[in-house]
Amino acid sequence: MTETITVCPVSELPPGSVKLVEWEDLEIGVFNCAGTVYAIEDRCSHDNGPLVEGELDQEKCTIECARHGSLFDLKTGAPLTLPAYVPVDTFPVTIDDGTIKLEVD
Secondary structure, three states: OOEEEEEEEHHHOOOOOEEEEEEOOEEEEEEEEOOEEEEEEOOOOOOOOOHHHOEEEOOOOEEEOOOOOOEEEOOOOOEOOOOOOOOOOEOOEEEEOOEEEEEEO
16 A cells, blocks of 8 residues: 655755655655655665665766665666666655655555
């Protein structure tokens, strides 16, 4: 069953910023990439490293895993470089009345 969770007001996540959200036993990275908000599982599929600690590239909308350098597409969760080769989960994001919300299941 899909559930909607509230993250924060848009004003608290300006372009270039990242927020970690915990829901049940899942950690989700919420990224503002050049004004568009994306949400992906905060777990590198290569070695389970935290992606929110990596470097955000706003031009390409990618996050680089701080441990081994795999790049992930924030839009799709797909790995763009090795050593990761399995995508990470993404979550639909909505902006409702100035508040960022995620759909999780």
